[in-house]
Amino acid sequence: MVSLPDVVASNARIPTTLPRNLVVVFAGATTGIGEATLKAFVKYAVAPRIYFLARSPESANRVAEECKLTNPQANFTIIKVDLSTVMQTDRACDEIKAKEKHVNLVVTSAGEVRLDLSPEGLHIALAAAFYTRIRIAQNLLPLLVAASKSSTLARVVNVAGGTKEGQIFTDDLPGLKRPLYRIRGHIISMTTLAMETLSEQAPGVAFVHDYPGTVMTPLVDGVPGWVGICLRLVAFILGGLLARWVCVPIEECGERHVFLGTSAKYPPKQGAAVGVPTLGDVKATNGVDGAKNSGMYSVAWDCEDREKVVEILDGLRKKGTKELVWDHVNGEFERIKAGKGVDE
Numbered sequence: 001m002v003s004l005p006d007v008v009a010s011n012a013r014i015p016t017t018l019p020r021n022l023v024v025v026f027a028g029a030t031t032g033i034g035e036a037t038l039k040a041f042v043k044y045a046v047a048p049r050i051y052f053l054a055r056s057p058e059s060a061n062r063v064a065e066e067c068k069l070t071n072p073q074a075n076f077t078i079i080k081v082d083l084s085t086v087m088q089t090d091r092a093c094d095e096i097k098a099k100e101k102h103v104n105l106v107v108t109s110a111g112e113v114r115l116d117l118s119p120e121g122l123h124i125a126l127a128a129a130f131y132t133r134i135r136i137a138q139n140l141l142p143l144l145v146a147a148s149k150s151s152t153l154a155r156v157v158n159v160a161g162g163t164k165e166g167q168i169f170t171d172d173l174p175g176l177k178r179p180l181y182r183i184r185g186h187i188i189s190m191t192t193l194a195m196e197t198l199s200e201q202a203p204g205v206a207f208v209h210d211y212p213g214t215v216m217t218p219l220v221d222g223v224p225g226w227v228g229i230c231l232r233l234v235a236f237i238l239g240g241l242l243a244r245w246v247c248v249p250i251e252e253c254g255e256r257h258v259f260l261g262t263s264a265k266y267p268p269k270q271g272a273a274v275g276v277p278t279l280g281d282v283k284a285t286n287g288v289d290g291a292k293n294s295g296m297y298s299v300a301w302d303c304e305d306r307e308k309v310v311e312i313l314d315g316l317r318k319k320g321t322k323e324l325v326w327d328h329v330n331g332e333f334e335r336i337k338a339g340k341g342v343d344e
């Protein structure tokens, strides 16, 4: 486990070890883990340029104004986008590409617990939590690669379920046939494998997929029906009665995600964009192929990898599931761009 003092000590070196004017994209930072990460990040970064992707510009503006109280030099561009749609996500990325030649860091954390279909025919819970996150990284990959050649930071952090990988249902890659609770490991493995494919395309860029732990946020506030009642009851028990033992405090979670986004504990496979050099006991972690300097990391709330992940992913790779996942994701993007429904 990386201790919180080690996390904070590394983050405190951001102003002296990373360049000023880092270009950073946050998608899903109006509440919860994204908001805590953004607020922690602006404490340390010198004059960052932040692109803030949000469906509610008012909420994004509130967070940006609060950030500016800590760091008046932080520059914000708010882009209104419903991250459950691929088409809107593409337009948001186009706006960034029109303004920037490089992007140093992408932090994706948008998601909500919903059970219906998106207008584009995707499982709506997976639309923002999986498909458009991969799309953002894919769209911005040339800018991340540019950062990897000119800067000391080029990284993607995806806040979801790293280290909780499970079997993939190849008969139902879109996850439409089984209840949400059964496809958790499925979608987490799809995420890790899709990110691994991106990391192979851009070996100078580091990719981190993490599980944040149990963090009290508004994630389950709006979930309808009995599912919502049950989830809120669990949240009440965990967050109210057992918080001290079970939950990661939101400020700690924010600091840990800044660490994931900047520490040289998670270096790319190649190149010099390694981030803040590690100190003391903090050592480079193993990637999803079991190697150091892997460029693709699946880590838990404590910022460390778990050995079992390598074995699970190895089994999936041997069956050709990584390629299946990549073809599926890109097939969905192509279908949506062509304006076709699921069965067309």
Ligand SMILES: NC(=O)c1ccc[n+]([C@@H]2O[C@H](COP(=O)([O-])OP(=O)(O)OC[C@H]3O[C@@H](n4cnc5c(N)ncnc54)[C@H](OP(=O)(O)O)[C@@H]3O)[C@@H](O)[C@H]2O)c1
Residues within 6 Å of the ligand: 027, 028, 029, 030, 031, 032, 033, 034, 053, 054, 055, 056, 059, 081, 082, 083, 084, 085, 109, 110, 111, 112, 128, 129, 159, 160, 161, 211, 212, 213, 214, 215, 216, 217, 218, 219, 220
């Ligand atoms: N909290 C936990 O214990 C926990 C544990 C494991 C994994 N996670 C994962 O971590 C991620 C972040 O969770 P969180 O707890 O921080 O949740 P949260 O507080 O509910 O934050 C979710 C963020 O996503 C945004 N969002 C959701 N749907 C969107 C859409 N269609 N378009 C644009 N923005 C959208 C929300 O914006 P609005 O303000 O507009 O709603 C909000 O900024 C999620 O993927 C969650 O599954 C969380």
